[in-house]
Amino acid sequence: MNWNDNLTAERVTFVTHLECSMTGERYAADRLHGLSSAGRPLLVRYDLDGVRGALTREALANRPNDMWRWRELLPVRRAADVVSLGEAATPIVSLAKVGARLGLKELLVKDEGRLPTGSFKARGLAMAVSMAKELGVAKIAMPTNGNAGAALAAYGSRAGIETIVLCPDDTPEINVREIAAQGARVYRVDGLIDECGAIVGEGAKAGHWFDLSTLKEPYRIEGKKTMGLELAEQLGWRVPDVIFYPTGGGTGLIGMWKGFAELEALGLIGPERPRMVAVQAEGCAPMVKAWQEGEEHAGRWQDAHTVAAGIRVPKAVGDFLILRAVRESGGFAIAVPDEAILAAIDEAARQDGLLLCPEGGATLAAAAQALERGLISRDDHVVLFNCATGLKYPMPDRSRRLAKAGPIDHAAL
Incomplete structure (x- = not known):
């Protein structure tokens, strides 16, 4: 068993279609989709009878312990489209x-x-960016409160996809800086995340990028x-x-x-x-x-x-x-x-x-x-x-000062 077997193995895939989470309306797989015609998230559906024969406890036990070991229940069709930074199973x-x-x-x-980039956003964004790559997306944008933007920046850079991230003004500073450090263009907005999302949505409608906002594409759920x-x-x-x-x-x-x-x-x-x-x-x-x-x-x-x-x-x-x-x-x-x-x-x-x-x-x-x-x-x-x-977050400073010149009361330390 090689450490990257899950990333390179031929992917026998079982996705049948996408489905509107509100109405049940079916949508074709292998095409770029946002929300359904009802304005609701799309869910990926699988041939679970087919998966049952391939994804067994024994098969899983013989695979490296990362997120991609579940490949029969994931949407990526081709190994070449997997965008990974090493999403190991978390303890x-x-x-x-x-x-x-x-x-x-x-x-x-x-x-x-x-996980990579230090949060569970790595699961969802690894999957969403992999599918964006598979479906030929060249430019993506999304709003963030911090960690999702950091993950998107990292996976977007790895995939070679141009990435834009909008975040509220008071997003934790380390998140804003890591987004930029990992290759995305990041903008601070004088509003909350849904207001950032409205700007992203307007740009997507105008054809400037694909909107990768939470649940506005079908695949982040599959990673999560x-x-x-x-x-x-x-x-x-x-x-x-x-x-x-x-x-x-x-x-x-x-x-x-x-x-x-x-x-x-x-x-x-x-x-x-x-x-x-x-x-x-x-x-x-x-x-x-x-x-x-x-x-x-x-x-x-x-x-x-x-x-x-x-x-x-x-x-x-x-x-x-x-x-x-x-x-x-x-x-x-x-x-x-x-x-x-x-x-x-x-x-x-x-x-x-x-x-x-x-x-x-x-x-x-x-x-x-x-x-x-x-x-x-x-x-x-x-x-x-x-x-x-x-x-990633501010911590109170509870340290104390100690002068090296002494005298030092070691018992009191």
Whole structure:
């Protein structure tokens, strides 16, 4: 088994068509598509009967442990079109001390910060850019709150595709700089991410570029769903009782829900499903409001603000898909204050040595709140998603000064 076997192997592909997520209208595969005629995201469909014979537990066990090992359930037809920076499977890390304090039987973190560009955006953008390359796209643009833009810049450069990224003025500085460092043209906009997205959409309509915004093309979901495929395999072909997922655009939550259904159709897991929890910040919680009010769609959140920039999405294109997955799973949507997010980051780092990003901190804060409110039980097997490395974000300076000339009281250090 060679390290790059998954990238170079002949790809027996099983994509049959694309399907409107709202109406079910079919669209031809192997053509460039944005949203459906109903203005809704398109979903990739596969010949799952055909996949069943090729994608077995035994076949997976003999492949390198990266995202591309799931190739029969991925849309890229030709190995030459795969755009990769080494998307290795991410580890599951126990928060044993924090879990014990909360009284949870099992508290695990799927640490997506180990991926290229330091976030789970690598999964979706690797797939979207690979398909853009396969379909002959020469120029792409998208809005970002930070990490998605960094991933797009990296994969766009690797694919040789011209890339433009628009971000809100207050996007974390390191994200803005890494986007530029990795070859994209990046612009700061005096607005929020959906307002950046409107500018991108206008340029796409005018024919200046292809719009790679969240869920406005079909393939980022397919990359993100590998989080769920990978999780099920890592847990011995079972799913956890509850998944807490930081939800802005919600592509990963939607993708994992789709992936679990595909795994069941292949006979790799049973009918059990985790309760899917959409985690948002109190300063930007459109999904929580819609879930509480029993709505199918979420209105735009006014004055969106939170320290967790990645989930500061006032209006999500796939709102109904997020809410559908939450409700079908028996899950819920929950919002947490910034103070709880920061406290959760601090506790996980100090107690268990895992530095969460703000969005990951939100999932820990949400799990604690859900337990306190009786929304989950102490016996539940809980998985949190840490979507990026905490090293990208500002940290308080708690260092102290020590003069080398002494005298030094070593015992007091």
